[in-house]
Amino acid sequence: MDDSLDDWFAREILVHEGALVSFLLRAWPDRAEIHDLRQEAYVRVYEAAGKCRPTTPRAFLFTTARHLITDRLRRGRVVSIEPVGDLDALNVLIDEVSPERRLDAHQTLHRLAAAFDRLPPRCREVMWLRRVEELPQKEVAARLGISEKTVEKQVAKGVRLMAGYFYGNGEDRRATRPAAEVGDGAGHGQQHPD
Template sequence: MKNLSDSQLYVLIQKRDYVAFDKLFDRYWDKLFKYAYNILADQQQCEDVLQEVFTSIWEKAPSKNVEYIPAYLYNSVKYKASNSIRSKKWHLDLDTIDLSDVTDDESLEIPSEDCRLVLLEESMSQLPPKCQEVMVLKSKRGLSAHEIAAHLGISTRTVEGHMQKGMKLLKASLTQVALFHLLKQSYFFYLL
């Protein structure tokens, strides 16, 4: 595998060869991480972007022909990083908001644990199918990434990518629910 070109590795990936995928991943991870870091300057965001790019490659390879792998990878990272910047511009981090004035008010309802579980279930049902399947195996059956990979017949890195994507989407979804709950309670002005 070491002597195979990127194009040869990609042909093997199209045939669902995990070893070829791992080789391409290892060959480009560091370079792409540095490239993404120059754009985002945030380690966690860079890791998220790269996981999305490599997960996308694995999922789309059988139906997508790519002629020049490096250009495809760098363009994908650039596109995902740009999307990350755009979405971050409108992201409101509720952890940074001082709600001390709000929490003293007796009219603020904190959702019960049952309600939170229902919200979590609803959010999980909105995940992409494969991502949802991985998250269910992880959260409800307690399987490790390696066990999930063996169960689904995919690589451990793909499972990790799905778990990372799932957690990111769940966090965003539940953050929106929390924000909606605050707005519903007429505390919008405390956020300004």
């Protein structure tokens, strides 16, 4: 199919305008800048698609918007370097990440990754698409060929299992739950396939 870039952009990108604006409203504190952020995201996507069209346009749009927000936040943190006289007189504390905090963050991330890796394959795939790629439940269901209810159950299961592992000192807490709790709801103790 030989589309013009404008047709492709209207069909694959502009249709997500409502979701993009909602995302920007949640992610950016200044509502007055939402229109500019949206337009800048569109410009970046359009220019990139002129070189090579992305295979997943919606994901590319939202990734571009996240990068744009990150760029704006970085620019907002840049401080002009001008002589200010005696720095001690400013009485400013320097907020540096201590080696202990860095190690703690690294260990936490390692435990979180280990908890994620212990999830059953289908559950892990659903969790990745919903929580990391932030795809809507409907899109995850369509992509994986499962029902939205199954997506919902897999996310709940993933959160429960990860929390049990992460906060349970690495133990698999499912083995300690009563049979009726893990059962099919009828009290027979059979594990639900989702």
